[in-house]
Amino acid sequence: MQTVKVRTTQNVFIEYPVASLGDRILAFLIDGLIIFGYYLLIIFLLAGTNAFSTASFIGLLIFPAFLYHLLFEIFMNGQSPGKKQMNIKVVRMDGTPATIGNYIIRWLLRLFEIDLMSGAIAMLTIAINGKGQRLGDLAAGTTVVKLVEQRDVSAKEVFTVAEEQYVPTYPQVVQLTDQDIELIQQALEVNRSTGNYQPVLAIVDKVQAKLGIQTDFPPVKFLYTLIKDYGHITAGN
Numbered sequence: 001m002q003t004v005k006v007r008t009t010q011n012v013f014i015e016y017p018v019a020s021l022g023d024r025i026l027a028f029l030i031d032g033l034i035i036f037g038y039y040l041l042i043i044f045l046l047a048g049t050n051a052f053s054t055a056s057f058i059g060l061l062i063f064p065a066f067l068y069h070l071l072f073e074i075f076m077n078g079q080s081p082g083k084k085q086m087n088i089k090v091v092r093m094d095g096t097p098a099t100i101g102n103y104i105i106r107w108l109l110r111l112f113e114i115d116l117m118s119g120a121i122a123m124l125t126i127a128i129n130g131k132g133q134r135l136g137d138l139a140a141g142t143t144v145v146k147l148v149e150q151r152d153v154s155a156k157e158v159f160t161v162a163e164e165q166y167v168p169t170y171p172q173v174v175q176l177t178d179q180d181i182e183l184i185q186q187a188l189e190v191n192r193s194t195g196n197y198q199p200v201l202a203i204v205d206k207v208q209a210k211l212g213i214q215t216d217f218p219p220v221k222f223l224y225t226l227i228k229d230y231g232h233i234t235a236g237n
Contacts, residue, residue, distance in 0.1 A: 002131055004145050005095045005193070016145040018132035019088040021123060024144060028119070030082035035065050070107040074100055087147045093131075094141075102140040109136035168229035172211040180207075181230050184223050191220065 002018040042060045072080040078090035078098050090098050090106065113121040113135050122134040132143040184207070187199035197219075204219045207226065215222055 004091060004093065004143060006091055006145060016148060019086075019144040019146045021126050023086045023088050023146060024126070024132075025123075027080065027082035027086040027088060028114075030085050031068065031080050032082075034081055035068055038064065069110060070103060073098075073103045073106075078103075083144070088144050089147060090137075090142050090144055092142050098140070098142050102142050105140035106136035106142060109134075109139055166228070166232050168232055169225050170211065170213060170215075170229050171233065172213060173226050173229045174233055175211055176207070176226070176230060181227060184227060188220065188223055 003015045004018060005015050039061060046056060046060070069080055073083075073090055076084065079088070083089055090103070092098050092102060110122075113119070113125070122136075125134045125138070126132060129138070132145070137143050184203055187203040190196050191200045200219050200223065204222060207223075208214070217225060
């Protein structure tokens with residue numbers, strides 16, 4: 001299954017599967033029903049009144065439906081109501097949030113491949129591409145992912161518990177909390193995934209100051225050692 005690593009606000013990457021064609025079709029149908037319901041509501045409100053003019057028809061019926069997907073994706077962070085219901089969203093292929101420019105490119109090509117061609121080209125492209133991309137996604141550098149629920153876990157669950165005979169190198173690590181250890185893990189993940197060394201250095205400085213530790217260990221090895229020590233010491237608690 002094709003997956004995309006999505007960057008969280010904590011600069012941690014979480015891997016999500018690409019949304020299936022079925023999920024995207026269902027999201028499209030849900031959005032279509034919402035637009036149809038909106039049409040019925042406006043027609044009901046304007047029927048029999050002098051307000052039902054060409055201008056009102058264009059302004060209240062055509063224009064909102066025309067911009068429906070663009071506006072919702074911009075203001076709902078890559079989701080239309082249909083996408084939100086199906087728990088899928090638009091992201092860039094590098095895992096970062098899509099920009100307004102990305103949404104506009106997707107929307108412009110949507111007018112051709114979905115609205116004018118009844119979705120045939122979009123479905124064919126998604127099926128062949130293998131990365132969940134229609135033509136608009138290919139042009140914008142985006143795809144649509146399935147937001148599988150991420151369960152909150154504690155540091156004791158996340159980090160490997162050391163063997164019973166292991167002797168902690170830094171027993172002072174008991175002064176740290178689960179949240180501190182999770183921040184250390186996030187800094188290491190950023191360094192591993194992006195090569196950005198700054199979060200590691202910042203965490204090392206703060207931890208050494210808090211625990212009063214001086215070490216010759218390289219920063220990355222030092223942090224991994226702290227994680228192992230913490231896992232061993234707290235395993236029996």
